[in-house]
Amino acid sequence: MKLLLIGYGKMGQAIEAQAVARGHQIAGIVDPTRPEVRISDFDASSVDAAIEFTHPDAAFANVMECLRQGLPVVCGSTGWLHHFAEAQALCQEQNGALFYASNYSVGVNLFFHFNEYIAAKMHQFGGYNVQVREIHHTQKVDQPSGTALTAAEGILRNFPGKATWRNEPTEAANELAIISERTGQVVGTHIVTYSSAVDEIELKHEAHSRDGFVLGALLAAEWLPSHRGVFGMKDLLGL
Ligand SMILES: NC(=O)C1=CN([C@@H]2O[C@H](COP(=O)(O)OP(=O)(O)OC[C@H]3O[C@@H](n4cnc5c(N)ncnc54)[C@H](OP(=O)(O)O)[C@@H]3O)[C@@H](O)[C@H]2O)C=CC1
Numbered sequence: 001m002k003l004l005l006i007g008y009g010k011m012g013q014a015i016e017a018q019a020v021a022r023g024h025q026i027a028g029i030v031d032p033t034r035p036e037v038r039i040s041d042f043d044a045s046s047v048d049a050a051i052e053f054t055h056p057d058a059a060f061a062n063v064m065e066c067l068r069q070g071l072p073v074v075c076g077s078t079g080w081l082h083h084f085a086e087a088q089a090l091c092q093e094q095n096g097a098l099f100y101a102s103n104y105s106v107g108v109n110l111f112f113h114f115n116e117y118i119a120a121k122m123h124q125f126g127g128y129n130v131q132v133r134e135i136h137h138t139q140k141v142d143q144p145s146g147t148a149l150t151a152a153e154g155i156l157r158n159f160p161g162k163a164t165w166r167n168e169p170t171e172a173a174n175e176l177a178i179i180s181e182r183t184g185q186v187v188g189t190h191i192v193t194y195s196s197a198v199d200e201i202e203l204k205h206e207a208h209s210r211d212g213f214v215l216g217a218l219l220a221a222e223w224l225p226s227h228r229g230v231f232g233m234k235d236l237l238g239l
């Protein structure tokens with residue numbers, strides 16, 4: 001496949017290495033270090049899929065540009081989902097293809113799945129409070145992480161005692177606390193804790209490297225060109 005990489009930081013560079021190892025060609029790399037290369041230089045005749053891992057302030061414009069150029073786009077950037085409905089609308093209007101996941105790791109998507117099941121059971125039996133904690137490297141610009149937000153949304157859908165989330169400890173029973181920590185080079189750790197007066201249950205995902213995110217993004221890029229619409233990891237993994 002011919003892939004366009006948008007963003008050539010930690011994820012973009014890791015994706016390039018695994019993509020080449022899987023037999024793909026890199027049709028172009030769009031990044032501030034290469035101002036001469038633009039998304040508008042590419043279309044469906046030169047690129048099978050674009051993979052976007054940039055910055056919360058850049059992702060929306062990049063995704064919109066890909067859709068306008070008729071490029072299937074796999075986006076992993078976090079912190080821009082307040083614009084997601086606009087991207088969905090353009091995708092539908094253009095009969096395009098957009099894939100988004102706050103986390104491309106297969107393990108994290110199983111973690112989301114089990115977390116929703118546990119949240120529903122915990123609420124059913126009562127007596128438990130719940131909290132989300134995420135730990136990342138100090139270069140991360142958005143907070144809470146996209147993954148923590150997806151986990152929190154899964155809890156809010158299944159644990160009716162919680163109505164909203166707050167990115168700090170909270171005493172309000174109807175608020176779900178998301179605690180964010182930034183330290184060292186931590187790739188990404190997410191912990192959901194259910195605690196009662198008598199015990200505690202923890203669901204934890206710890207990424208040992210970026211390889212799991214990269215593999216998931218490449219699987220999405222290989223799957224997306226034969227589909228039309230807006231998709232996520234549940235579609236890819238059949239969860
Ligand atoms: N969904 C998932 O599974 C994962 C998501 N992420 C998310 O992906 C994003 C990128 O992460 P990561 O690679 O670690 O970040 P990095 O900061 O290492 O890399 C981002 C790159 O994008 C570049 N960039 C900034 N603006 C633009 C633009 N308008 N067009 C093209 N490139 C641009 C940056 O350039 P410069 O430095 O010059 O600004 C930098 O080279 C983050 O939002 C992160 O949260 C990360 C890992 C997994």
Ligand SMILES: O=C(O)C1=N[C@H](C(=O)O)C[C@H](O)C1
Nearest residue numbers: 078102103140145146147188
């Ligand atoms: O910025 C990162 O590094 C990561 N971002 C994603 C997020 O915000 O959840 C996914 C992963 O945790 C790494």
